[in-house]
Amino acid sequence: MQLSREQLLKAYRQMKTIREFEDRLHEEIPKGLIPGFTHLYSGQEAIAVGVCENLNDSDAITSTHRGHGHCIAKGCDVKGMMAEIYGRATGLCGGKGGSMHIADLSKGMLGANGIVGGGPPLAMGAAIAFRNRGKGEVAVALAGDGSCNSGPVFEAMNMAVMLNLPVIFVFENNGYSEQTAPAYAVGAGKTDLVRRAEGFGMPASKHDGTDFFSVYEATREAVERARTGGGPSAFEFNCLRFFGHFEGDPQKYRIKGEVEMARDTMDCLKNFRHRVTEAKLLEGKDLDQVDAEVKQLIEEAVAEAIAAPFPPDTDVTKNVYINY
Amino acid sequence: MAIKTYREALTEALMIEMDRDERVIIMGEDVAGGAGGSAGVRDNQNGIFGTYPQFHARYGENRFIDTPISEAAIVGAAAGAALAGLRPVVEIMFADFIGYCLDQIMNQAAKFRYMFGGKSRTPMVLRTAYGAGLSAAAQHSQAIYPMITHIPGIKVAVPSKPADVKGLMLTAMRDDDPVVFFDHKALFGVQGEVPEGDTPIPFGKGMRYREGKDATVVAIGRMVHFSEAVVDKLAKEAGITCDVIDPRTTSPLDEDIILASVQKTGRLIVVDESPPRCSVAGDISAMVAMKGFDFLDAPIQMVTSAHSPVPFAPNLERAYLPSGAKIEEAIRKSVDY
Numbered sequence: 001m002q003l004s005r006e007q008l009l010k011a012y013r014q015m016k017t018i019r020e021f022e023d024r025l026h027e028e029i030p031k032g033l034i035p036g037f038t039h040l041y042s043g044q045e046a047i048a049v050g051v052c053e054n055l056n057d058s059d060a061i062t063s064t065h066r067g068h069g070h071c072i073a074k075g076c077d078v079k080g081m082m083a084e085i086y087g088r089a090t091g092l093c094g095g096k097g098g099s100m101h102i103a104d105l106s107k108g109m110l111g112a113n114g115i116v117g118g119g120p121p122l123a124m125g126a127a128i129a130f131r132n133r134g135k136g137e138v139a140v141a142l143a144g145d146g147s148c149n150s151g152p153v154f155e156a157m158n159m160a161v162m163l164n165l166p167v168i169f170v171f172e173n174n175g176y177s178e179q180t181a182p183a184y185a186v187g188a189g190k191t192d193l194v195r196r197a198e199g200f201g202m203p204a205s206k207h208d209g210t211d212f213f214s215v216y217e218a219t220r221e222a223v224e225r226a227r228t229g230g231g232p233s234a235f236e237f238n239c240l241r242f243f244g245h246f247e248g249d250p251q252k253y254r255i256k257g258e259v260e261m262a263r264d265t266m267d268c269l270k271n272f273r274h275r276v277t278e279a280k281l282l283e284g285k286d287l288d289q290v291d292a293e294v295k296q297l298i299e300e301a302v303a304e305a306i307a308a309p310f311p312p313d314t315d316v317t318k319n320v321y322i323n324y
Numbered sequence: 325m326a327i328k329t330y331r332e333a334l335t336e337a338l339m340i341e342m343d344r345d346e347r348v349i350i351m352g353e354d355v356a357g358g359a360g361g362s363a364g365v366r367d368n369q370n371g372i373f374g375t376y377p378q379f380h381a382r383y384g385e386n387r388f389i390d391t392p393i394s395e396a397a398i399v400g401a402a403a404g405a406a407l408a409g410l411r412p413v414v415e416i417m418f419a420d421f422i423g424y425c426l427d428q429i430m431n432q433a434a435k436f437r438y439m440f441g442g443k444s445r446t447p448m449v450l451r452t453a454y455g456a457g458l459s460a461a462a463q464h465s466q467a468i469y470p471m472i473t474h475i476p477g478i479k480v481a482v483p484s485k486p487a488d489v490k491g492l493m494l495t496a497m498r499d500d501d502p503v504v505f506f507d508h509k510a511l512f513g514v515q516g517e518v519p520e521g522d523t524p525i526p527f528g529k530g531m532r533y534r535e536g537k538d539a540t541v542v543a544i545g546r547m548v549h550f551s552e553a554v555v556d557k558l559a560k561e562a563g564i565t566c567d568v569i570d571p572r573t574t575s576p577l578d579e580d581i582i583l584a585s586v587q588k589t590g591r592l593i594v595v596d597e598s599p600p601r602c603s604v605a606g607d608i609s610a611m612v613a614m615k616g617f618d619f620l621d622a623p624i625q626m627v628t629s630a631h632s633p634v635p636f637a638p639n640l641e642r643a644y645l646p647s648g649a650k651i652e653e654a655i656r657k658s659v660d661y
Contacts, residue, residue, distance in 0.1 A: 060404075060407075060408055062404070091441070092441065093439060093440050093441035093443070094441035094442065095441075096438055096439055096440070096441045096442075097439040097440060097441065101435075101439035101440065103436075103439070103440040103443070103444065104443070105407065105440070105443055105444050106443075110404065110407050110408075111436065111439070111440060113432075114431070115427055115431050115432070118400075118427065118428075118431065118432060120400075121396055121397045121399075121400020121401055121403075121404065121428060122400050122401075122403055122404030122407065122432065123404060124397065124400070124401050124404060125400060125401030125402060125403060125404025125405035125406075125407075125408070125412075126404040126405060126407060126408035127404075128349070128351075128389075128401055128404075128405045128410065128412075129404075129405045129408035129409050129410040130408065131386065132349070132386050132387070132410065133409070139404070139408070151396060152396035152397060152400060152427070152428070155392070155394035155395075155396050155397030155400075156396075156397045156400065156401070158392060158394065158397070159391060159392060159394055159397045159401065162392065163389070318442065319437050319438050319441065319442035320437070320438050320476050320477055321437070321477065321479070321501045322437065322445060322499075322500045322501050323500075323501070324479075324501075324528070324576050
């Protein structure tokens with residue numbers, strides 16, 4: 001399917017926003033104003049955007065501890081996200097959640113999730129609601145290679161197949177489960193995680209996670225199938241994490257030059273720019289303009305976050321319950 | 325009022341809400357049972373404790389869902405479905421199996437609203453059968469409601485009477501916060517008066533089941549029945565009269581009804597089926613020691629199970645559990661102090 005000029009520009013803008021957001025956090029974190037642990041998504045942008053460009057606000061995604069990219073791709077407010085990561089009252093979650101728990105239910109973003117393997121059962125449950133509602137909504141569990149060794153994920157995949165639910169399991173294989181590679185931690189099919197999903201009885205395939213078009217096309221077909229009662233699917237999208245597991249990770253487990261190689265040959269933004277300009281779908285200056293606008297947006301997001309107040313101490317016991 | 329069993333009263337509440345609100349669904353292992361079996365039977369046993377008579381025939385495959393034995397998926401699915409607009413009631417057959425799905429309770433459902441800055445609701449009920457007394461041994465008998473009561477974001481109901489299970493279940497299913505609902509497996513056959521119709525009971529409101537002047541006995545779940553029997557006996561044989569208070573929910577906890585009673589009697593005995601450390605008994609005792617110290621005329625007594633796994637042999641299980649004799653001893657010790 002040929003994407004329109006607007007769709008291409010939007011996809012690029014989304015990917016660029018994620019990259020700029022994460023690269024800026026990488027610069028800001030050492031300055032000491034961002035509390036807690038932060039896990040960056042740079043290098044994986046084509047997956048979040050390629051998947052989410054097939055979804056509407058009424059569709060749902062679940063995410064991971066490395067969730068900033070998923071949030072942006074699903075339409076969360078970028079300034080609200082930045083303020084949340086700084087722990088400010090103006091954050092999307094009022095400073096209660098932070099980097100690992102950003103959510104916006106109005107956008108179908110059911111939460112970044114600090115528990116590896118936490119998301120897939122939730123997405124499968126959202127799919128039960130969607131099946132019962134009968135409006136063709138779809139849930140997508142965005143999960144990592146680490147989660148593919150987690151029992152609840154297996155349970156969710158089996159239940160999705162036996163109940164024929166509109167849910168898609170996306171395994172982003174970024175080369176490392178925290179600090180340990182799937183090549184070590186996966187028993188069978190070490191280089192082919194997706195065979196596990198296939199074993200549960202759903203269509204499952206593996207694609208280049210640094211190629212937006214490949215992710216988009218593969219997901220589009222699965223989303224259409226799920227919308228029309230065709231049940232679950234699974235994907236493995238391969239890529240390489242540009243940063244460590246968390247910011248501050250010394251990454252002694254990676255050979256020298258690995259990240260440089262990835263930035264050189266596995267950069268989804270470079271790939272996208274090359275593809276669309278070669279095919280004369282967009283011009284370099286169109287993309288340069290997006291780059292400038294995104295840079296400005298992130299600049300403002302950081303400045304506004306730093307200027308925003310922290311939540312009042314009295315918020316500590318608010319919203320534990322709706323009523324108690 | 326009609327006399328009904330605890331089981332019938334629970335079923336009545338589930339049916340009222342299933343009939344009234346199509347967002348309510350029920351999921352769990354063998355809730356209907358028989359799926360895929362050679363006999364082609366559904367509504368096989370109406371749930372392992374017979375609480376869902378003909379629910380599969382009545383509510384259909386989409387609202388009454390037999391699941392695989394996958395506790396994490398069941399509870400995770402309930403939390404996800406709740407975020408997406410359903411009001412799931414899920415069954416974890418035995419409370420002991422919560423070990424398999426504690427993450428979905430403790431890290432997911434309990435925390436969404438807080439982590440997301442108040443912008444979500446997770447209206448789900450996790451029903452589970454707990455408790456010793458049937459020689460079900462160490463992995464099918466535990467009273468783990470204190471563990472769950474400890475979790476901020478979760479409400480916990482532990483009813484003792486048929487009327488209470490009906491009223492509290494109605495409230496649980498209408499509550500927008502996640503609720504874990506503990507039914508003692510030895511109570512399903514217990515009979516009592518149950519009001520007709522739609523009779524929700526608010527959370528955080530305890531009930532006084534006996535009235536007296538000499539001591540306050542606070543009891544949880546099945547221990548309410550144990551305590552009533554002892555208190556009736558002491559009134560008859562020794563002229564010692566006690567309040568028997570059932571908090572009915574451990575989170576929120578009705579502190580006022582307990583403190584008001586202790587203010588009147590000056591003595592507190594707490595009877596709890598869970599082991600003593602970090603128990604509801606310990607929690608209530610600490611609360612009264614902090615807020616009602618001046619009311620007390622005697623040390624607080626706790627009657628709990630042993631700090632041990634639940635044993636299998638019937639005599640050992642009796643030795644493990646609170647008993648009439650242990651409760652009587654505690655009351656007498658308090659009154660004689």
